[in-house]
Amino acid sequence: xxxxxxxxxxxxxxxxxxxxxxxxxxxxxxxxxxxxxxxxxxxxxxxxxxxxxxxxxxxxxxxxxxxxxxxxxxxxxxxxxxxxxxxxxxxxxxxxxxxxxxxxxxxxxxxxxxxxxxxxxxxxxxxxxxxxxxxxxxxxxxxxxxxxxxxxxxxxxxxxxxxxxxxxxxxxxxxxxxxxxxxxxxxxxxxxxxxxxxxxxxxxxxxxxxxxxxxxxxxxxxxxxxxxxxxxxxxxxxxxxxxxxxxxxxxxxxxxxxxxxxxxxxxxxxxxxxxxxxxxxxxxxxxxxxxxxxxxxxxxxxxxxxxxxxxxxxxxxxxxxxxxx
Amino acid sequence: xxxxxxxxxxxxxxxxxxxxxxxxxxxxxxxxxxxxxxxxxxxxxxxxxxxxxxxxxxxxxxxxxxxxxxxxxxxxxxxxxxxxxxxxxxxxxxxxxxxxxxxxxxxxxxxxxxxxxxxxxxxxxxxxxxxxxxxxxxxxxxxxxxxxxxxxxxxxxxxxxxxxxxxxxxxxxxxxxxxxxxxxxxxxxxxxxxxxxxxxxx
Numbered sequence: 001x002x003x004x005x006x007x008x009x010x011x012x013x014x015x016x017x018x019x020x021x022x023x024x025x026x027x028x029x030x031x032x033x034x035x036x037x038x039x040x041x042x043x044x045x046x047x048x049x050x051x052x053x054x055x056x057x058x059x060x061x062x063x064x065x066x067x068x069x070x071x072x073x074x075x076x077x078x079x080x081x082x083x084x085x086x087x088x089x090x091x092x093x094x095x096x097x098x099x100x101x102x103x104x105x106x107x108x109x110x111x112x113x114x115x116x117x118x119x120x121x122x123x124x125x126x127x128x129x130x131x132x133x134x135x136x137x138x139x140x141x142x143x144x145x146x147x148x149x150x151x152x153x154x155x156x157x158x159x160x161x162x163x164x165x166x167x168x169x170x171x172x173x174x175x176x177x178x179x180x181x182x183x184x185x186x187x188x189x190x191x192x193x194x195x196x197x198x199x200x201x202x203x204x205x206x207x208x209x210x211x212x213x214x215x216x217x218x219x220x221x222x223x224x225x226x227x228x229x230x231x232x233x234x235x236x237x238x239x240x241x242x243x244x245x246x247x248x249x250x251x252x253x254x255x256x257x258x259x260x261x262x263x264x265x266x267x268x269x270x271x272x273x274x275x276x277x278x279x280x281x282x283x284x285x286x287x288x289x290x291x292x293x294x295x296x297x298x299x300x301x302x303x304x305x306x307x308x309x310x311x312x313x314x315x316x317x318x319x320x321x322x323x324x325x
Numbered sequence: 326x327x328x329x330x331x332x333x334x335x336x337x338x339x340x341x342x343x344x345x346x347x348x349x350x351x352x353x354x355x356x357x358x359x360x361x362x363x364x365x366x367x368x369x370x371x372x373x374x375x376x377x378x379x380x381x382x383x384x385x386x387x388x389x390x391x392x393x394x395x396x397x398x399x400x401x402x403x404x405x406x407x408x409x410x411x412x413x414x415x416x417x418x419x420x421x422x423x424x425x426x427x428x429x430x431x432x433x434x435x436x437x438x439x440x441x442x443x444x445x446x447x448x449x450x451x452x453x454x455x456x457x458x459x460x461x462x463x464x465x466x467x468x469x470x471x472x473x474x475x476x477x478x479x480x481x482x483x484x485x486x487x488x489x490x491x492x493x494x495x496x497x498x499x500x501x502x503x504x505x506x507x508x509x510x511x512x513x514x515x516x517x518x519x520x521x522x523x524x525x526x527x
Contacts, residue, residue: 007476010480061364062364147361147363172361172363172430173360173361173362173363173366174361175357175358175359175360175361176359176360176361176363176430179359179424180427199357199361199362200354200357200362201357201358201361201362204358206358207358315498316358316499317498317499317500318497318498318499320494320495320496322494322495323491323494323495324495
């Protein structure tokens with residue numbers, strides 16, 4: 001009898017110990033302003049803020065992927081139940097960029113001096129940005145590394161992503177791909193989230209050093225960091241990237257949902273010199289892109305410094321991204 | 326056999342289980358900067374750990390049939406203790422060497438797991454049947470002896486998994502985690518030595 005009581009106490013202690021950090025981890029708000037653990041249980045019983053039709057529900061090797069159709073007809077790509085959208089697309093206006101992080105990512109246009117010959121995407125998601133690149137740069141070779149072999153098909157079927165003969169998709173881990181890479185890219189886009197985190201091996205100093213080595217001298221790295229209520233992680237990630245790319249420029253999406261990073265290799269992200277460059281783009285093809293407003297959200301050097309002053313540099317040996325808050 | 330010896334056997338079973346799973350999680354952390362965290366990295370590591378354990382159980386059983394005492398236990402534990410403590414010294418060079426061969430990712434990660442993890446797992450696994458034999462000599466109840474030893478070692482594994490993934494990795498760098506783990510095993514070794522001394526005095 002004593003033994004069973006002992007076992008019960010052991011299991012109870014373990015589960016207590018193990019749920020404490022897990023609860024803290026899921027609390028806080030993410031990009032959709034999503035509530036924490038208990039609130040999401042409450043939400044289960046409350047009506048969803050928007051009625052969405054489920055177009056696809058599929059268990060892949062890595063995610064529970066759903067494609068949802070909102071009341072306004074927009075398609076949402078969602079990894080794992082109740083997580084934020086990984087991509088939003090409007091079938092009525094296929095070239096429109098809807099998510100703020102996509103809009104902000106187009107600021108890369110301000111930072112390139114020449115026609116990009118070859119670009120790399122670490123993480124495909126709904127394929128919204130690759131689509132944007134193909135539309136504006138038909139001659140560019142697009143390489144994509146995506147961990148989940150089912151995602152390209154889903155992006156093609158539900159988000160009008162088109163794979164052509166200048167688009168190469170590799171299925172595998174981004175770190176392994178970069179480790180083995182021998183090509184030089186003009187732009188590398190990094191948006192490699194699983195449901196909750198960036199996998200730690202894609203956050204470290206060593207990783208960004210390899211990214212830098214894979215860029216042409218005039219090249220540019222851009223990354224999306226979602227604000228999932230983990231300021232310590234964001235500060236550390238910014239500090240880590242800045243240690244490799246001293247010219248890092250950081251833009252903050254409205255309501256601080258995402259931090260969009262631009263890291264040119266050998267020059268500054270100079271907004272005044274490049275402002276005029278894409279005025280035509282702004283006016284003709286993508287009226288929803290308000291470059292001026294986006295420019296104004298750039299973190300000032302002092303702000304970035306203050307933010308990262310107490311942060312650590314993430315290394316392969318020590319990158320506790322799952323537990324940093 | 327004394328009551329103290331019973332608890333020492335359980336303590337060793339617990340620590341071995343702890344070390345094993347902690348080692349496995351740290352192993353993934355070591356390989357991820359090379360191969361990423363694809364499902365096959367986990368698959369390779371888990372399968373190699375289980376293969377090592379299987380061979381260890383088999384060989385440990387044979388040893389236990391011949392001799393099962395603190396002396397043999399001590400010798401067996403010392404090998405993974407040393408291999409894990411010194412992992413930070415040889416781990417990265419071996420990873421770099423195998424990765425540089427540019428094999429197919431899956432083959433490469435399997436090969437590397439065999440080189441790095443297989444041998445310590447054999448020794449960790451072979452401890453278990455010896456513990457069972459030592460426990461069973463006393464009570465003549467082989468079933469419950471085996472059950473108790475496995476339960477304790479699995480409890481250790483559960484603790485090792487949770488402590489490592491939830492806490493250790495966020496507190497310490499990976500090389501330090503290996504050192505700590507090695508210390509655990511050296512503590513096991515010391516336990517054997519101390520109780521050997523104690524029982525020889527009696």
